[in-house]
Amino acid sequence: MAERNDVTRRTVLTAAALVPAVMATGTASAQTTRPAQPSNGKVALVTGSSRGIGAATAKRLARDGYAVTVNCVVNRDLAAGVVREIEAAGGRAIWVQADVSDPAAVRRLFDENDRGFGGVDVVVSNAGIMRLAPFRDMTDEHFDRMFAVNAKGSFNVLREAARRMRDGGRIITLSSSIVQLRSPTYGPYAATKAVQDMYAGVLAKELGARNIAVNAVAPGLVNTTLFTDGKTEQQIRGFIGRTPMGRLGEPSDIADTIAALCSGDGAWISGQTIFSNGAVV
Numbered sequence: 643m644a645e646r647n648d649v650t651r652r653t654v655l656t657a658a659a660l661v662p663a664v665m666a667t668g669t670a671s672a673q674t675t676r677p678a679q680p681s682n683g684k685v686a687l688v689t690g691s692s693r694g695i696g697a698a699t700a701k702r703l704a705r706d707g708y709a710v711t712v713n714c715v716v717n718r719d720l721a722a723g724v725v726r727e728i729e730a731a732g733g734r735a736i737w738v739q740a741d742v743s744d745p746a747a748v749r750r751l752f753d754e755n756d757r758g759f760g761g762v763d764v765v766v767s768n769a770g771i772m773r774l775a776p777f778r779d780m781t782d783e784h785f786d787r788m789f790a791v792n793a794k795g796s797f798n799v800l801r802e803a804a805r806r807m808r809d810g811g812r813i814i815t816l817s818s819s820i821v822q823l824r825s826p827t828y829g830p831y832a833a834t835k836a837v838q839d840m841y842a843g844v845l846a847k848e849l850g851a852r853n854i855a856v857n858a859v860a861p862g863l864v865n866t867t868l869f870t871d872g873k874t875e876q877q878i879r880g881f882i883g884r885t886p887m888g889r890l891g892e893p894s895d896i897a898d899t900i901a902a903l904c905s906g907d908g909a910w911i912s913g914q915t916i917f918s919n920g921a922v923v
C-alpha cells in the first residue's frame with residue numbers, strides 16, 4: 643500500500659510540473675487551507691475521495707459547511723489525511739474503506755455515514771478507474787473491472803442513495819467528456835461513463851417528487867493520476883496543447899462545479915450532464 647501511495651504522489655507531481663502556471667494559481671491548496679464555514683447541518687458522502695477529484699470535492703463541501711464521509715478502497719492513509727485536513731480547517735469528516743463494486747460494502751459505507759452523522763443530503767458517486775487499450779488489446783480482466791467499479795459500483799451507490807437520502811438533496815455522478823470525444827483506446831472506459839448520463843437522467847425523474855436533484859458531471863483532462871498515469875510528458879504536453887485554455891483542469895475546478903450544483907442555486911438543474919472541461923468539447 644505504501645508503495646502504491648508513493649507512486650500516486652510522484653506521478654501527480656510530475657504532471658503538475660508540466661503546468662507551472664496552473665499550480666501557481668494555487669486553487670487546490672488555497673481551498674484546503676481556508677477555514678470551513680459554520681456547519682450547514684447537512685451531510686455529504688463522496689466515494690473515491692482519498693485523492694484526485696473526490697478529495698477536492700470532499701474538502702470543498704466541508705469548507706461549505708457539510709459534514710463529509712470520505713471513502714477509499716486501498717489508500718487508507720490518504721483518506722485519513724483528507725479527514726485530517728478537513729478537521730484542521732474546522733470541518734467534520736470521517737473516512738470509510740469500502741469497495742464500491744461490492745453492494746454489501748456500499749451498504750456498510752452508508753451505515754457508517756449514518757452512524758457518524760445521522761443521515762445524508764448529498765451523494766457524489768465519484769469512485770472510478772480507467773484502463774486504456776485499443777479494442778484488439780483490451781483484456782477481459784480490465785474490461786470487467788472497469789464495468790464492476792464504474793458502472794456497477796456507481797449503480798450500487800446511487801441505489802443506496804435513492805433508498806436512504808433525505809428529501810431535498812443532491813446526487814452527482816461522475817461521467818466524462820470522453821463520451822463526446824470518443825478517442826481511440828477509450829472505448830470500454832467511455833462506455834462506463836456514458837452509463838452515468840443515463841443513470842442521472844432516469845434517477846432524476848424517479849426522485850423529483852422528493853426534490854432531490856440528480857445530475858452527471860462530465861470532466862475533461864483533469865490533472866490526476868487517472869489521467870496522467872501511463873502517459874509520457876510529451877503526450878501530456880500534447881493534450882495541453884489541444885486545450886483552448888492552455889492547461890489541464892485541476893481537481894478543484896471539478897469540485898467547484900459540483901459545489902455549485904449542491905448550492906441553493908442548483909435546485910432546478912436536474913437530469914442533466916454538466917460538462918466541466920474548459921471547452922475541450
Ligand SMILES: NC(=O)c1ccc[n+]([C@@H]2O[C@H](COP(=O)([O-])OP(=O)(O)OC[C@H]3O[C@@H](n4cnc5c(N)ncnc54)[C@H](OP(=O)(O)O)[C@@H]3O)[C@@H](O)[C@H]2O)c1
Binds near residue numbers: 692
Ligand atoms: N481525471 C480526469 O481527467 C477525469 C475525466 C473525466 C472523468 N473523470 C472521473 O472522475 C472520477 C474521479 O477521477 P480522478 O481522476 O479523481 O481519479 P483518481 O485520482 O484515480 O482517484 C480515484 C479515486 O477513486 C477511488 N477508487 C477507485 N476504485 C475504487 C473502488 N472500487 N471503490 C472505492 N473507491 C475506489 C480511489 O481510492 P484509492 O485511493 O483507495 O485507490 C481514489 O480515491 C472518476 O469517476 C473518473 O472516471 C476523471
